[in-house]
Amino acid sequence: MNTALRIEEVRLTPILIADPPLLNVQGVHQPYTPRLIIEVVTAEGVVGLGETYGDAKFLEPARALAAALPGRSVTDVNGLYRLAAEVCGRPDGAALGGDVGGLRGTLSADKLLLSVLSGFEVALLDAQGRTLGVPVHALLGGKVRDRVDYSAYLFYRWAEHPGADTPRDDWGAALDPAGIVAQARRFTERYGFGSIKLKGGVFEPDQEIAAIRALAGAFPGMPLRLDPNGGWSVETSVRVAHELRDVLEYLEDPASGTDGMAAVAARAEGVPLATNMCVTTVQEIPEAFARGAVQVVLSDHHYWGGLRRTVELAAVCRTFGVGLSMHSNTHLGISLAAMTHVASVVPNLDYACDTHYPWQSEDVITAPHVFEGGALTVSDAPGLGVELDREALAALHKRWVEDDGRMRDRDDVAAMRVAHPDWEQPVMPRW
Ligand code: GKR
Ligand code: MG
Numbered sequence: 001m002n003t004a005l006r007i008e009e010v011r012l013t014p015i016l017i018a019d020p021p022l023l024n025v026q027g028v029h030q031p032y033t034p035r036l037i038i039e040v041v042t043a044e045g046v047v048g049l050g051e052t053y054g055d056a057k058f059l060e061p062a063r064a065l066a067a068a069l070p071g072r073s074v075t076d077v078n079g080l081y082r083l084a085a086e087v088c089g090r091p092d093g094a095a096l097g098g099d100v101g102g103l104r105g106t107l108s109a110d111k112l113l114l115s116v117l118s119g120f121e122v123a124l125l126d127a128q129g130r131t132l133g134v135p136v137h138a139l140l141g142g143k144v145r146d147r148v149d150y151s152a153y154l155f156y157r158w159a160e161h162p163g164a165d166t167p168r169d170d171w172g173a174a175l176d177p178a179g180i181v182a183q184a185r186r187f188t189e190r191y192g193f194g195s196i197k198l199k200g201g202v203f204e205p206d207q208e209i210a211a212i213r214a215l216a217g218a219f220p221g222m223p224l225r226l227d228p229n230g231g232w233s234v235e236t237s238v239r240v241a242h243e244l245r246d247v248l249e250y251l252e253d254p255a256s257g258t259d260g261m262a263a264v265a266a267r268a269e270g271v272p273l274a275t276n277m278c279v280t281t282v283q284e285i286p287e288a289f290a291r292g293a294v295q296v297v298l299s300d301h302h303y304w305g306g307l308r309r310t311v312e313l314a315a316v317c318r319t320f321g322v323g324l325s326m327h328s329n330t331h332l333g334i335s336l337a338a339m340t341h342v343a344s345v346v347p348n349l350d351y352a353c354d355t356h357y358p359w360q361s362e363d364v365i366t367a368p369h370v371f372e373g374g375a376l377t378v379s380d381a382p383g384l385g386v387e388l389d390r391e392a393l394a395a396l397h398k399r400w401v402e403d404d405g406r407m408r409d410r411d412d413v414a415a416m417r418v419a420h421p422d423w424e425q426p427v428m429p430r431w
Pocket of ligand 2 (some may be wrong): 227253275277327
């Protein structure tokens with residue numbers, strides 16, 4: 001093996017990052033959310049960066065993988081998957097249930113491992129790119145676009161988290177159509193986004209229909225999306241599709257599961273259904289595609305197992321005439337760089353991608369990404385094109401170390417109980 005490519009050490013740094021009080025069908029985001037930063041160091045001291053979920057259940061397999069990687073080549077990405085199967089053990093899939101109450105679909109043992117592996121895959125690709133002097137997109141076959149469009153991602157939200165000592169931003173509350181339109185104005189003026197998504201499932205569907213109507217009035221012709229994370233019955237979903245069919249670009253996960261989505265799709269009057277919950281693994285594809293349950297898959301390299309697996313998913317979608325775009329969860333700049341590289345190589349990227357990034361006030365990279373005209377320019381620098389801010393990383397890790405354990409796992413239901421002690425995990429469909 002070329003020693004320049006040999007892995008010498010893998011460093012894992014769990015961190016807690018500030019997160020605003022964004023509401024969803026399950027509850028509300030906690031003041032801090034966990035992420036895991038992965039550094040793969042080669043024998044020549046090149047450092048490849050990766051980022052993935054940092055909840056406790058992801059850390060254990062990550063530690064096993066980190067311990068087993070030294071001595072291998074950063075080019076052996078296929079070997080990573082075999083290695084994980086050998087050293088990570090099999091978490092009890094049945095006990096895992098829904099990811100964050102189902103917001104990211106069902107969490108199987110395989111999906112959990114893929115979610116860990118993806119962070120390592122990105123770090124290997126970054127290390128390869130830095131060693132060879134080529135960008136990650138070149139390692140994926142080369143970019144087919146120079147800029148990647150992102151969408152404004154609106155949330156109903158409180159002005160601040162309840163309780164003292166929690167971070168506060170200056171976005172203010174958004175709890176009605178006027179608040180949502182004001183939030184959208186700030187997003188579009190500041191970042192130039194050319195499409196808008198509203199996270200729904202928070203209020204009665206009629207209130208969310210009114211918010212979308214208000215957005216359509218304030219931004220004529222702007223593509224709009226609504227995503228209640230499977231919070232509606234088939235009947236409610238069909239009604240919303242009918243009422244908003246003239247303004248929706250797509251409706252995202254209105255109902256749960258392939259049965260629910262297929263039933264809605266059959267009566268959605270031409271409104272495409274997108275998903276990051278119904279189709280989240282290869283195993284879920286055949287039935288959902290055969291039944292026409294989804295028209296757009298929102299890929300997420302974190303849980304699809306990395307950037308190369310995302311390219312494979314794109315090819316499957318292309319084959320079956322299903323659209324493709326990108327899902328996002330709370331993430332930092334390493335992940336956004338990875339998302340942008342993979343989005344740049346996929347020919348059939350049909351819609352602007354989601355990102356939570358504008359909601360994050362902290363980062364672990366030295367030069368945070370800047371959206372211009374609603375897009376990010378694809379970096380041609382070696383690797384991902386981002387540098388680690390070690391001071392910031394250390395500070396966010398210190399927060400993780402000092403946390404009493406409450407925030408080390410994302411739990412939107414528990415966070416809601418701080419403000420509303422009677423809050424129960426919602427039974428789906430909520431409406
Ligand atoms: O951050 O509250 C959130 C979202 O609801 C997130 O957890 C979802 O996974 O953004 C995601 C989505 O599009 O469903
Ligand atoms: Mg979604």
